Amino acid sequence: MIVVKVGGGKDLNIDAVVADIAALYQAGRPLLLVHGGAETTNDVATALGHPPEFVTSESGYVSRRTDRRTLEIFEMVYCGQLNKMWVEKLQTQGINAVGLSGLDGRIFEGTRKDTLRVRVNGKRMVLRDDWTGTVERINTHLLHLLLDGGYLPVLTPPAASDQGEAINVDGDRAAAMVAAAFNAEALVILSNVPGLLRNFPDEESLIREIPRAKANDFMQFAEGRMKKKVMGAVEAIGEGVQRVIFADGRIESPVSKALDGGGTQIA
Amino acid sequence: MIVVKVGGGKDLNIDAVVADIAALYQAGRPLLLVHGGAETTNDVATALGHPPEFVTSESGYVSRRTDRRTLEIFEMVYCGQLNKMWVEKLQTQGINAVGLSGLDGRIFEGTRKDTLRVRVNGKRMVLRDDWTGTVERINTHLLHLLLDGGYLPVLTPPAASDQGEAINVDGDRAAAMVAAAFNAEALVILSNVPGLLRNFPDEESLIREIPRAKANDFMQFAEGRMKKKVMGAVEAIGEGVQRVIFADGRIESPVSKALDGGGTQIA
Numbered sequence: 001m002i003v004v005k006v007g008g009g010k011d012l013n014i015d016a017v018v019a020d021i022a023a024l025y026q027a028g029r030p031l032l033l034v035h036g037g038a039e040t041t042n043d044v045a046t047a048l049g050h051p052p053e054f055v056t057s058e059s060g061y062v063s064r065r066t067d068r069r070t071l072e073i074f075e076m077v078y079c080g081q082l083n084k085m086w087v088e089k090l091q092t093q094g095i096n097a098v099g100l101s102g103l104d105g106r107i108f109e110g111t112r113k114d115t116l117r118v119r120v121n122g123k124r125m126v127l128r129d130d131w132t133g134t135v136e137r138i139n140t141h142l143l144h145l146l147l148d149g150g151y152l153p154v155l156t157p158p159a160a161s162d163q164g165e166a167i168n169v170d171g172d173r174a175a176a177m178v179a180a181a182f183n184a185e186a187l188v189i190l191s192n193v194p195g196l197l198r199n200f201p202d203e204e205s206l207i208r209e210i211p212r213a214k215a216n217d218f219m220q221f222a223e224g225r226m227k228k229k230v231m232g233a234v235e236a237i238g239e240g241v242q243r244v245i246f247a248d249g250r251i252e253s254p255v256s257k258a259l260d261g262g263g264t265q266i267a
Numbered sequence: 268m269i270v271v272k273v274g275g276g277k278d279l280n281i282d283a284v285v286a287d288i289a290a291l292y293q294a295g296r297p298l299l300l301v302h303g304g305a306e307t308t309n310d311v312a313t314a315l316g317h318p319p320e321f322v323t324s325e326s327g328y329v330s331r332r333t334d335r336r337t338l339e340i341f342e343m344v345y346c347g348q349l350n351k352m353w354v355e356k357l358q359t360q361g362i363n364a365v366g367l368s369g370l371d372g373r374i375f376e377g378t379r380k381d382t383l384r385v386r387v388n389g390k391r392m393v394l395r396d397d398w399t400g401t402v403e404r405i406n407t408h409l410l411h412l413l414l415d416g417g418y419l420p421v422l423t424p425p426a427a428s429d430q431g432e433a434i435n436v437d438g439d440r441a442a443a444m445v446a447a448a449f450n451a452e453a454l455v456i457l458s459n460v461p462g463l464l465r466n467f468p469d470e471e472s473l474i475r476e477i478p479r480a481k482a483n484d485f486m487q488f489a490e491g492r493m494k495k496k497v498m499g500a501v502e503a504i505g506e507g508v509q510r511v512i513f514a515d516g517r518i519e520s521p522v523s524k525a526l527d528g529g530g531t532q533i534a
Contacts, residue, residue, distance in 0.1 A: 044343075047315055072348055076311075079366075080347025081339055084425070084433060087370055091431030098371040098409065099346075103354055105365045105418055142365065145416050151372055151409065158351070164358030166351060 176232030190249030195264030443499030457516030462531030
């Protein structure tokens with residue numbers, strides 16, 4: 001199994017990702033796609049008069065403040081606009097894609113953190129009525145049904161809480177959990193950089209290889225959203241994924257090139 | 268199989284529909300839910316600066332002008348906001364719901380009408396670059412996989428064209444096709460009226476029974492959006508659905524009451 005995670009960044013070459021996935025899939029490589037949508041969600045939230053807010057946890061991670069209205073807009077973009085865009089593009093390539101959120105069939109399941117301890121402008125605050133959480137389990141039953149039935153699953157947040165509520169979860173870490181659940185041969189994480197950079201944003205400073213035992217040490221090079229990608233990679237490797245690759249989603253054949261040794265390889 | 272179609276009208280009692288479906292499903296009745304979202308789509312399209320336009324076909328049916336941006340907004344609302352709302356509400360009742368559009372796995376398949384002959388203010392016009400169509404086939408393979416696997420499918424437009432493009436299709440007629448594909452014992456169509464009214468909008472003029480052979484004759488009483496519901500009903504009955512019921516979606520236990528003889532029964 002190859003799990004491909006593709007972000008929602010606007011400079012990604014979506015048609016190249018689709019063509020490459022279609023070619024690999026039609027060549028018989030078992031595949032699963034997980035996508036995000038943070039950037040588009042920011043735009044739509046702003047257009048709908050409910051602009052995004054971000055908060056920083058006490059351990060330094062940035063996440064989206066997700067009140068009920070934000071959750072609704074998040075679902076509009078991730079599960080509506082973008083999930084169906086990916087499915088349509090794959091369907092027009094002859095791939096029988098099926099788009100699902102982690103809420104559907106509780107594919108991604110975890111605990112809702114209804115109380116968030118955060119820092120806003122350096123001040124400690126406690127946020128309530130928040131709809132975020134972390135994926136703790138992947139329910140593979142539905143995914144196996146789809147894969148065995150000849151469908152290509154296209155997955156996206158939100159996840160389901162233990163009570164069945166929708167929760168905003170990080171897509172990179174969800175993809176890492178999916179890869180772990182399938183003991184994937186590779187988790188390919190595509191974004192708008194060539195991989196993990198020693199001196200962000202200098203693309204010449206690409207780190208080409210990270211020994212799996214040292215993955216955690218490379219956390220120091222992760223900036224911004226890359227932090228959760230590296231965290232997901234470390235988790236995935238720890239749970240038996242053979243290879244994690246951070247690769248460039250702006251180029252032609254981005255998945256094949258990653259599988260052929262491009263980007264940052266953790267193996 | 269019971270197929271429940273629920274519109275997107277804001278005065279529907281959504282929690283009552285969910286509680287009733289959950290009770291029936293947990294009592295062992297096989298069920299499938301199809302939902303719409305026209306009213307919310309109008310609101311969101313307006314809020315996003317792309318207000319809805321409606322056109323009337325030469326045969327007198329009103330439909331949404333669906334350019335590419337409208338299709339995207341349509342998917343945001345139907346597949347994102349509303350589909351995940353239904354799935355979340357069912358999941359919190361302990362029902363393992365799976366929300367899918369007709370595009371996913373090509374569940375609803377049909378032909379795109381890229382050229383629409385319409386009347387606008389009485390004038391004949393030809394519209395191109397439109398993304399509408401009619402469901403012609405239901406691919407039951409994926410639905411059987413889900414039902415046999417213990418999942419409750421929650422379906423919504425769009426459909427897939429023969430080329431795999433997303434197309435805006437009428438949800439009532441899609442639900443009728445689903446009911447026909449399963450030889451359903453009942454198709455329950457819930458909306459914000461008690462059923463088919465002899466003198467619309469006089470709710471006292473409810474037509475309680477329509478003999479199946481006469482269904483077509485009752486088309487004359489259908490106003491506005493009810494036209495496509497009656498058309499779907501006539502098609503469903505013609506293809507072997509045992510009972511079609513137009514019933515009130517604003518009341519408690521709306522599905523059970525419909526199955527117990529409420530609303531307008533075509534049987």
